[in-house]
Amino acid sequence: MGQWGVWVIFAIIFAIAEAILPSFFFLWFAIGAGVAAITSLFISSAVLNLLIFLIISFLLWISTRKIVQNMYKGSSTIKPYQDQFVGMKAKVDKIDDEGRIIVKIKGDEWRAFPEDEENYLINVGDDVIITRKNANFVYIKKIKASENNQKKETGE
Known part of the structure; x- marks a missing residue:
């Protein structure tokens, strides 16, 4: 050869x-x-x-x-392997018949689970905060009305 x-x-x-x-x-x-x-x-x-x-x-x-x-540029600005949205505020977009919670984060839909038992009473439209991310879903905590008003007053 x-x-x-x-x-x-x-x-x-x-x-x-x-x-x-x-x-x-x-x-x-x-x-x-x-x-x-x-x-x-x-x-x-x-x-x-x-x-x-x-x-x-x-x-x-x-x-x-x-x-x-x-x-190779994606349309989404969220990189799934990063925890860049932990601590971000989101809004509950949907809750289906089986109780699965969907939140919108920067325009993308994510499946969400309540962080603890205290947060199981979540409704569509509620403001929540992302506490952590695991694989393809996030854990959320409901923002109480007093916390939400306080954040609006402080400009957060």
Whole structure:
């Protein structure tokens, strides 16, 4: 197997990595290795082919980086793995027939559970505060009317 075969193997490895991983990072290396495989048929210098591989891969990565970043931008500003909304105020949006509570946080709906037994009397439209987040749901605590009025007076 000549030098071109090594580049073809690299192209296949990078293409498989691209298919497995959720990014467009390895695609450019696969294309660069493919170009290096073709040029190795005409150029016998391994160093020159390595340089061609690196230059092609780098140029493809730089030229398409902004496009790929825009593709991966989500419409939601909430990152599910962060606890950025713990302590935030929310409003109870729905309570279904089975008693499941849905609150709206920054426009996204989240399933909610009362923090403790004292907070089980929650109704649609109630103001609540997010006390913690666990997986795909949040725990809430009802804001008492006196606390709610106090927050309005202090400007919170």
